[in-house]
Amino acid sequence: MKRLLFISFLYLFYFQNAVTAQDQFKLCDGVRTMPYYHPDITNTLNFYDIKKHFRADYPEAKFKKLSSNSGLITVQFKINCKGEVGDYRLQQCDLNYRLTEMDVAITDYFMSKTKELKDWNLGKDENGLIVNSHKFYSFRIVNGVLTEILPK
């Protein structure tokens, strides 16, 4: 019983902190929040590896069996000047670019895989200050098959 309580305490402590960390994400004051291409921000993984990262565990056979399994999923996020990542947001549309809701198993997959990407090389503005950045990845899915990963 003591052991169970201890594990429960650890569990609560860990997830409380995880939630707090997400809630505590804050953009740096004193610098602008710039798009990923100006100044250019990169991950320590290049796009070859990032595509591999998203495709490696993609359960295609499972997602092909789901009903709402076509459309574009976009995960937007921000990176502050300290390299912390947060403010994740999900956007979805169907293949005709109308609002849709795809199966939550698919959206959860891309959200969690995007959250695994850390280690961003930050960009500096014209004054040499490291800026906050906003970035996104989009996934084109046709009948459960991941056909494209965008933008770079």
Added chain:
Amino acid sequence: MRNYSLIVALLLSLIFGCKSHETADDEMLSQETKDYLDTVLSYVDSFPVNDGSALANLGYRAIYYGRNEIGNELIQLGISRMDSITGDQLRGLSVQNTKNGNYRQAIELLEEGMKLDPETVSRYYGWLLLYYYRDYEKALEILELHDAYTPDFNDAPMGEDIHYLKGLAHFQLKNYEKANTEFDTYISHLGNTHGEDFVDVYTFVQKGRSLAQLNRKEEALAAYEKAILYAPSCTEAFYFKGVLLAEMGQIDSACILLNTAKTLLAKGSKSSDNYVEYFHEIYWQDIDEAIKKFCE
């Protein structure tokens, strides 16, 4: 430095400045957007909130700085307050939405723009659908539509030859014959008017890839050689030619080319874009994998 962003946005918006108003308590806006606008007004109380263009432009800048929801609400409010709007203005307002991955909002603006001025908007729309949306069927549809406006003229939407763009779309759809035909149309047209060395060198690379898919290997090799002739540091041409030679069993020659590609890439010779990945783009991992497969 959110305030700095606001000031920049304000200055740009004031270029459109006409009438001024004190509040914008419109029901279209969320509380977050109202707060944003109130902050704007607290800095410049003469901000012309009834000027649709100024509001839409403020929204555009908000999206540029990552405030997608606020920005789109302001754009919609701005449009609703304009007396009239052109297709090209709607196209312009869509741009940052595409660059932020707000595809639904961007396409909505573009489709409205197409209704008003298809000839102008299609010049951008087809190119955009190809590169930024990877929507090859629809890209072809719009590129064909745009091409039909000037049947005897080789259009160059966004600076790229329309036949090259159509060739890329066909290539991605695995229509390799059609891709090759489009690449040839571009090459022969520009070759006749300006000389073949004016052709975008990646056309030869993509032509080579199409021909390789059609099993016309000697012609594919010739296309890669053209690319190397006109751009001796074209890493991609060395790579794709190396892979094809290896598949043809000419391993020694292939490995020389693959190692050349590796050296060129290490020196920074790589075709890439700030916004999206190119269709012919290769990475050091591609070259290393080919060397490992064929040369070790």
